[in-house]
Amino acid sequence: xxxxxxxxxxxxxxxxxxxxxxxxxxxxxxxxxxxxxxxxxxxxxxxxxxxxxxxxxxxxxxxxxxxxxxxxxxxxxxxxxxxxxxxxxxxxxxxxxxxxxxxxxxxxxxxxxxxxxxxxxxxxxxxxxxxxxxxxxxxxxxxxxxxxxxxxxxxxxxxxxxxxxxxxxxxxxxxxxxxxxxxxxxxxxxxxx
Amino acid sequence: xxxxxxxxxxxxxxxxxxxxxxxxxxxxxxxxxxxxxxxxxxxxxxxxxxxxxxxxxxxxxxxxxxxxxxxxxxxxxxxxxxxxxxxxxxxxxxxxxxxxxxxxxxxxxxxxxxxxxxxxxxxxxxxxxxxxxxxxxxxxxxxxxxxxxxxxxxxxxxxxxxxxxxxxxxxxxxxxxxxxxxxxxxxxxxxxxxxxxxxxxxxxxxxxxxxxxxxxxxxxxxxxxxxxxxxxxxxxxxxxxxxxxxxxxxxxxxxxxxxxxxxxxxxxxxxxxxxxxxxxxxxxxxxxxxxxxxxxxxxxxxxxxxxxxxxxxxxxxxxxxxxxxxxxxxxxxxxxxxxxxxxxxxxxxxxxxxxxxxxxxxxxxxxxxxxxxxxxxxxxxxxxxxxxxxxxxxxxxxxxxxxxxxxxxxxxxxxxxxxxxxxxxxxxxxxxxxxxxxxxxxxxxxxxxxxxxxxxxxxxxxxxxxxxxxxxxxxxxxxxxxxxxxxxxxxxxxxxxxxxxxxxxxxxxxxxxxxxxxxxxxxxxxxxxxxxxxxxxxxxxxxxxxxxxxxxxxxxxxxxxxxxxxxxxxxx
Numbered sequence: 001x002x003x004x005x006x007x008x009x010x011x012x013x014x015x016x017x018x019x020x021x022x023x024x025x026x027x028x029x030x031x032x033x034x035x036x037x038x039x040x041x042x043x044x045x046x047x048x049x050x051x052x053x054x055x056x057x058x059x060x061x062x063x064x065x066x067x068x069x070x071x072x073x074x075x076x077x078x079x080x081x082x083x084x085x086x087x088x089x090x091x092x093x094x095x096x097x098x099x100x101x102x103x104x105x106x107x108x109x110x111x112x113x114x115x116x117x118x119x120x121x122x123x124x125x126x127x128x129x130x131x132x133x134x135x136x137x138x139x140x141x142x143x144x145x146x147x148x149x150x151x152x153x154x155x156x157x158x159x160x161x162x163x164x165x166x167x168x169x170x171x172x173x174x175x176x177x178x179x180x181x182x183x184x185x186x187x188x189x190x191x192x193x
Numbered sequence: 194x195x196x197x198x199x200x201x202x203x204x205x206x207x208x209x210x211x212x213x214x215x216x217x218x219x220x221x222x223x224x225x226x227x228x229x230x231x232x233x234x235x236x237x238x239x240x241x242x243x244x245x246x247x248x249x250x251x252x253x254x255x256x257x258x259x260x261x262x263x264x265x266x267x268x269x270x271x272x273x274x275x276x277x278x279x280x281x282x283x284x285x286x287x288x289x290x291x292x293x294x295x296x297x298x299x300x301x302x303x304x305x306x307x308x309x310x311x312x313x314x315x316x317x318x319x320x321x322x323x324x325x326x327x328x329x330x331x332x333x334x335x336x337x338x339x340x341x342x343x344x345x346x347x348x349x350x351x352x353x354x355x356x357x358x359x360x361x362x363x364x365x366x367x368x369x370x371x372x373x374x375x376x377x378x379x380x381x382x383x384x385x386x387x388x389x390x391x392x393x394x395x396x397x398x399x400x401x402x403x404x405x406x407x408x409x410x411x412x413x414x415x416x417x418x419x420x421x422x423x424x425x426x427x428x429x430x431x432x433x434x435x436x437x438x439x440x441x442x443x444x445x446x447x448x449x450x451x452x453x454x455x456x457x458x459x460x461x462x463x464x465x466x467x468x469x470x471x472x473x474x475x476x477x478x479x480x481x482x483x484x485x486x487x488x489x490x491x492x493x494x495x496x497x498x499x500x501x502x503x504x505x506x507x508x509x510x511x512x513x514x515x516x517x518x519x520x521x522x523x524x525x526x527x528x529x530x531x532x533x534x535x536x537x538x539x540x541x542x543x544x545x546x547x548x549x550x551x552x553x554x555x556x557x558x559x560x561x562x563x564x565x566x567x568x569x570x571x572x573x574x575x576x577x578x579x580x581x582x583x584x585x586x587x588x589x590x591x592x593x594x595x596x597x598x599x600x601x602x603x604x605x606x607x608x609x610x611x612x613x614x615x616x617x618x619x620x621x622x623x624x625x626x627x628x629x630x631x632x633x634x635x636x637x638x639x640x641x642x643x644x645x646x647x648x649x650x651x652x653x654x655x656x657x658x659x660x661x662x663x664x665x666x667x668x669x670x671x672x673x674x675x676x677x678x679x680x681x682x683x684x685x686x687x688x689x690x691x692x693x694x695x696x697x698x699x700x701x702x703x704x705x706x707x708x709x710x711x712x713x714x715x716x717x718x719x720x721x722x723x724x725x726x727x728x729x730x731x732x733x734x735x736x737x738x739x740x741x742x743x744x745x746x747x748x749x750x751x752x753x754x755x756x757x758x759x760x761x762x763x764x765x
Contacts, residue, residue: 002261004247008364009265011246013273013336016371021332024376028383028418032393042392042399042413042441051401054411056390056440059403066404070524080411081398082320083435085521085549087672089650090503091753093762095520095552099511120502120513124520127438127548133524137514166525172201174446175527184404 058132065149069180074129133177198529209457217465223373253359256704262363275304277329288323289397298681305685309692310337312430312667315675319412338426338575345576351703352604382421390444391417424455427574429544429667460572463579475722483731495560496532508760521549539564540571544667551670559750565664567738584616589733605711615702623663624741639679645672648763653749662687
C-alpha cells in the first residue's frame with residue numbers, strides 16, 4: 001500500500017517534470033516568439049544592425065553630453081548579467097558615504113545646483129542596479145549641463161525631457177519617470193548624429 | 194505620502210476581492226462537486242493523469258493516509274529536483290551561458306526551498322542556473338502551492354463533514370487544483386506578462402554595445418513563464434538575483450500591478466472557498482476582515498516610514514530635494530508602489546521583491562518582518578494562510594471560552610483539548626524555530642560571519658532570514674550571506690519546520706473534527722460572523738505575534754530606528 005503511494009507519487013512528479021517543466025515553459029517561448037517577438041526577445045534597440053541595448057535595461061552614462069542614470073551597485077556598474085543592490089542598511093556608515101560621494105559628484109558635474117535641489121534617486125542606488133529610469137526632477141536638473149555640452153538651448157532640451165516623462169499606471173501605480181536611454185537616443189537625434 | 198500611494202492600496206484590495214469571489218466559487222465547484230466551464234477540456238486530461246500515475250481518485254482517505262500521500266509527493270519532488278539540479282553540467286541543452294555545477298549546499302537549500310513553497314534563493318538566478326534548471330524549478334512552483342490547497346481542504350473538511358472518518362482523496366484534490374486552477378491561470382499570466390514586456394526566449398545572453406561604447410551582456414531567458422507561476426503560486430522565486438526589481442521581471446508599474454493581482458487571487462479565493470465549504474459565507478467575513486485590516490495597517494505604516502525616509506540622513510545634515518528613501522528601490526515604482534508590494538509579498542507570502550528589503554528604513558523593514566512572524570496568516574499563500582487563520586480562530590475562541598467558562602464551539606463543532614493543543618502547536622513550532630536559530634546565529638562565529646550590516650540591523654537580517662524560512666516566504670534582507678553551509682542548512686531546516694510540523698497538526702485537528710457530531714447553535718454560542726469576533730481574531734494575531742517576538746524586535750528594528758534619529762551609525 002505504502003509502496004504503491006510512493007510509486008504513484010514518483011510517476012506523477014516525473015509526468016509533471018515533462019509536462020510543466022518542459023511543456024509549459026517551451027509553449028510560452030513559442031507563443032512569445034510567435035506573437036510578440038520584440039518583447040519576447042528583451043525589447044532590444046538596434047541601430048545599423050547592432051544591438052545598442054534594451055529599452056528596459058539601464059546603461060552607464062558618465063559623459064557630460066548624456067543624461068545620467070541612477071547609481072548602480074553591480075560590479076561593474078550596470079552589469080546586466082548580474083543584478084544586485086547595495087543592501088546597505090539605514091545606519092550603515094557605508095550608506096552615508098555612498099550618498100555623500102554621489103552627491104558631491106552630482107554637484108560637481110552640474111554647477112549652480114544646490115544639494116537641496118537633488119532628488120534622492122540621483123544619489124541613492126537602485127534595487128536591480130539596472131534601473132533604466134530617473135525621476136523627472138533628476139532629468140530636469142541635468143538640463144543646463146546637457147544643453148551646454150551639446151550646444152543646444154536649455155529650452156530645447158527641457159522640451160525633450162518633457163516629451164519623455166511617463167506617468168503613473170492608471171494614475172495610481174508607480175511613479176513618474178523618464179527612460180534615460182530613450183532620452184539620450186532622442187538627444188542624439190536632436191544633435192544630428 | 195501622496196494620495197495616489199494611499200488610494201492604490203484600496204484599489205488593489207477591491208480588485209482582488211472581486212476576483213477572489215469568482216475564483217472561490219469556481220474552486221468550490223472544482224473541488225467539492227460541481228460543474229465548471231473547463232470540464233469539457235479538462236476531465237479527459239484528468240482521467241489520463243490518473244491512468245498514467247496508477248491513481249484511484251475515488252477512495253476516501255483518513256487524515257493519516259491523506260498526509261502520507263501528500264508527504265510522499267513532496268519528498269519525491271524534492272529528491273527529483275535535487276537530482277535534476279545536480280545534473281546541470283551534464284544536461285547541456287538550454288544552457289547557453291554554460292553554467293557549471295550547482296554547489297551542493299545551494300542545491301540542498303534550493304530544493305527544500307522550492308518544495309516548501311518558500312522559494313528562498315541563496316543564489317543569483319542569472320549567474321548560477323541554466324534555463325533548463327530554471328524550468329525544473331517551475332515544476333515545484335506548480336506543485337507546492339497546490340499542496341497548500343490540499344492542506345486547506347483537509348482542515349476545512351473537518352468542519353464541513355460530520356461523524357466522518359475520512360477527509361477526501363488527496364490525489365483528486367491535488368490533480369484538480371493543478372489542472373483547473375494553477376495551469377490555466379499561469380498560462381494566461383505568462384502571456385500577459387510577455388505583453389507587458391517580460392522576455393520569453395532561449396537565446397544566449399545578448400551582447401550590446403552601449404551608447405557610450407561599453408560592452409553590456411544582457412541576461413535573458415524564459416522569464417515571463419517563471420514570473421507568472423512564481424507570482425500566481427505565491428512562490429516568489431524569480432529568474433534573476435534581484436527578482437522582480439530586475440526590469441525584465443518587473444518592466445513597469447502595469448506589470449507589477451498585474452503581478453500583485455496574480456499573487457492575491459488564490460489566497461483571497463481561499464477565504465470564499467472556506468465560506469462555501471462550511472455552507473455559511475457569513476463565517477468568512479471576520480476572517481477576511483481581520484486579514485484586510487492587518488494588510489492595510491501594514492501597507493500604510495510601511496509607506497509612511499519609507500516616505501519620511503531615513504532619519505540618519507537628516508541627523509547627518511544630508512538635506513536632499515525630498516526625504517523619501519530610494520536606496521534599493523526602482524525609479525519607475527517609487528516609494529508608494531514599492532511599499533505596497535513589499536507589504537503584499539510578506540502578507541500573501543510569496544516573497545518576490547521589487548526592492549532591496551535590507552535598505553528599507555528600520556520600521557519600514559519591521560512591517561514585512563512582523564507580517565511573516567504572525568505565521569503568514571494575513572491572506573498567506575495558497576491554503577496555508579487560511580488554515581493558519583483558522584488556528585488563530587480556534588485559539589481566540591478558546592480564550593473567549595476561558596473568560597466565560599464554557600466549552601467553545603466553532604462552525605458547529607465543539608473545540609476541545611485536542612484541537613486547542615494542535616492549534617497552539619502550530620503556533621509554537623515557528624516561533625521556537627525563529628528565536629532559537631536566530632539566537633544561535635548571532636552567538637556562533639559561523640552565523641555572525643554571514644551578517645552584512647553591522648549593529649541592530651544585523652540582528653534584523655538574521656531574524657528576517659529565519660522568519661522568511663519558517664513563514665515559507667522567501668524574501669530576504671539580501672545582505673546576509675546565506676549561501677554559507679550554516680545558513681543553507683539552518684534556513685533549510687526552518688523551511689521544513691515551517692511547512693510540515695506547522696501544518697500537519699492542523700490536519701490532525703481537521704481529522705478529529707470530522708469525526709465529531711454537529712452541535713446545534715444555542716444562545717450560549719459565541720457568534721463567529723460579526724465585528725466582535727473580527728476584533729477578537731485580529732487582537733489574537735497581533736498579541737500572539739507581538740508577545741513572542743517583541744523582545745527580539747526591540748533589539749533589532751526599534752533600536753535601529755531610535756539610533757537613526759540620534760544619528761548613531763554602527764561599525765566602519
